[in-house]
Amino acid sequence: MPAEETPTLKANIKPPVLVKLTKDGLLFLLDERCEFVDLIEHLKGLLFGETEAAFEGTKVKVAVDYGNRELDSGEVRDLLDVFLQKDNFVLVEWGSNTETRRTWAQTRKHLPKQNIFKGTVRAGQRLVFDGDVVVIGDVNPGGEVVASGDVYVFGKLAGVAHSGATGNRQTIIAAADFSPMQLRIASIVSRAPEENGKYLRTFMEFAYLRDDGMAVDKLKYLHWAGYQPTVPVATEEEAL
Amino acid sequence: MSTAIVITSGKGGVGKTTSSANIGTALALQGKKVCMVDLDIGLRNLDIVMGLENRIVFDIVDVVNGECELSQALVHDKRVPGLALLPAAQHRDKFVITPEQSKQIVDNLGELFDFIILDCPAGIEHGFRVAVAGAHQALVITTPENAAVRDADRVIGMLESANIMSPKLVINRIRPKMVRSGDMLDIDEIVQLLGIDLIGIVPDDETVISNANKGEPTVLKPDSKASLAYRNIARRILGDTVPLMSLEDEPTGLWSRMRRLISGR
Numbered sequence A: 001m002p003a004e005e006t007p008t009l010k011a012n013i014k015p016p017v018l019v020k021l022t023k024d025g026l027l028f029l030l031d032e033r034c035e036f037v038d039l040i041e042h043l044k045g046l047l048f049g050e051t052e053a054a055f056e057g058t059k060v061k062v063a064v065d066y067g068n069r070e071l072d073s074g075e076v077r078d079l080l081d082v083f084l085q086k087d088n089f090v091l092v093e094w095g096s097n098t099e100t101r102r103t104w105a106q107t108r109k110h111l112p113k114q115n116i117f118k119g120t121v122r123a124g125q126r127l128v129f130d131g132d133v134v135v136i137g138d139v140n141p142g143g144e145v146v147a148s149g150d151v152y153v154f155g156k157l158a159g160v161a162h163s164g165a166t167g168n169r170q171t172i173i174a175a176a177d178f179s180p181m182q183l184r185i186a187s188i189v190s191r192a193p194e195e196n197g198k199y200l201r202t203f204m205e206f207a208y209l210r211d212d213g214m215a216v217d218k219l220k221y222l223h224w225a226g227y228q229p230t231v232p233v234a235t236e237e238e239a240l
Numbered sequence B: 001m002s003t004a005i006v007i008t009s010g011k012g013g014v015g016k017t018t019s020s021a022n023i024g025t026a027l028a029l030q031g032k033k034v035c036m037v038d039l040d041i042g043l044r045n046l047d048i049v050m051g052l053e054n055r056i057v058f059d060i061v062d063v064v065n066g067e068c069e070l071s072q073a074l075v076h077d078k079r080v081p082g083l084a085l086l087p088a089a090q091h092r093d094k095f096v097i098t099p100e101q102s103k104q105i106v107d108n109l110g111e112l113f114d115f116i117i118l119d120c121p122a123g124i125e126h127g128f129r130v131a132v133a134g135a136h137q138a139l140v141i142t143t144p145e146n147a148a149v150r151d152a153d154r155v156i157g158m159l160e161s162a163n164i165m166s167p168k169l170v171i172n173r174i175r176p177k178m179v180r181s182g183d184m185l186d187i188d189e190i191v192q193l194l195g196i197d198l199i200g201i202v203p204d205d206e207t208v209i210s211n212a213n214k215g216e217p218t219v220l221k222p223d224s225k226a227s228l229a230y231r232n233i234a235r236r237i238l239g240d241t242v243p244l245m246s247l248e249d250e251p252t253g254l255w256s257r258m259r260r261l262i263s264g265r
Helices: A002-013 A036-048 A050-055 A073-084 A099-110 B016-029 B046-050 B060-064 B099-110 B126-133 B146-161 B176-180 B187-194 B206-214 B225-237 B254-263
Strands: A017-021 A025-030 A060-065 A089-095 A114-118 A126-129 A132-136 A144-147 A151-157 A160-163 A173-178 A182-185 A188-191 A202-210 A213-218 B003-008 B034-038 B083-086 B115-119 B137-142 B168-174 B197-203
Touching (some): A025 A036, A025 A099, A036 A050, A036 A073, A060 A073, A060 A099, A073 A089, A089 A099, A114 A126, A144 A151, A151 A160, A188 A213, B003 B016, B003 B126, B016 B034, B016 B046, B016 B115, B016 B206, B016 B225, B034 B099, B046 B083, B060 B099, B099 B115, B099 B126, B126 B146, B137 B146, B137 B187, B146 B187, B168 B187, B187 B197, B197 B225, B206 B225
Parallel strands (some): A025 A060, A060 A089, A114 A132, A126 A144, B003 B115, B003 B137, B034 B083, B034 B115, B168 B197
Antiparallel strands (some): A017 A025, A182 A188, A202 A213
16 A cells, blocks of 8 residues: 555665754664664664764764654663663763754754855846855946845955845845945945945955944954854764 | 857947947958948947948848848948948837847858947847847947946846857047046956956047048058057957057157156056
């Protein structure tokens, strides 16, 4: 019957153990459908086989989530044994539907889309992106880049940039060569300061919103602005 | 294999028609068979600049409407062998020609000529699309003014979306003195902003205006700097490596020569 075949098929494609890198340490996601023997074999192979070196080193916090699998006490002991054999593993969480797993799934869902545009944004062109955008090239005067997230320009920003176009005031606009014609963050519009009739031109700077308006600072002070960059907290390590 | 080159700028009055006339003539002087096509329908100028106005019988719209053969509409320039003009219509609306029709004409001309120079109207609407339809390459003309450079930038973007990659840049009407004093955008600045290859710079030269009024392209008078500049552009189109001309006036007086000697410049 096809309806019942699908899950097994899926289980065959997906390895029985998934290891995810989280902010705090490692999260082991154990498949809930495959045979227990297969699961424990795969786990042992992962931790003590060819990939052993990847799990050695300093102490690391480990969370284990076995999903909806029903384990009897013997199986629990067997499974725990495998993890306890690793000296550097500090088991912090164990169970089904663990806190770690939920946080991991949350951050994954909320990771904004990231776009890369390669090329020059010329006068009269207006590019709109959902999420963050990295422009590899120049934004010429008269060109416009709009994003609901951050705008980063790997080149000269001489046109108009609009970050947080859907209202996110936490977004920034950054450029390697920063001489924008106009900056917009959420609903705040600002012009580049002029000096002797010439626009400001600086390097590796970014614009962000403060309570009293827009500010521009060196990129290395990004963390001072209270800005939380979106680092990928969960990286795929399914190849392991 | 012929090459169709569209000469465009976006902004009006930067010297598209003058450049078309001079580059076309310069290519013919190099021994190529050249046809210049005026696509500024309703505002034809190229024939005036070339001094061929009084010899026009049929025009491009007549060809499109099938009222005459393509060869009948061509006006051959008697001063330069191998040079012809396909004039625009003066009293018609520009919408009478579609991009497909203009492409067909350019393709037909390709069997008769080595180079087809398409003189594009100002603007980026219908006329621009008609002019670009049959082109293989593009020359973007700009002057060292912010407005002209901005429009050139826009046009380059439009050329790219029309699949004419890597257009070449001509900077027209440069005044060396103003560039030196910082009152005019300098060449490097423009090239850096537009990000395309520079194929020539043309100094501002009064003889260009007087020659255009006389109906003689400047390249036919070898004595001016603008004439040399246009010839250099033609040679670069043909693949020669020609260094960019110096815009500095050669000092002729005794004092300036001595000053030059002392300062080592």
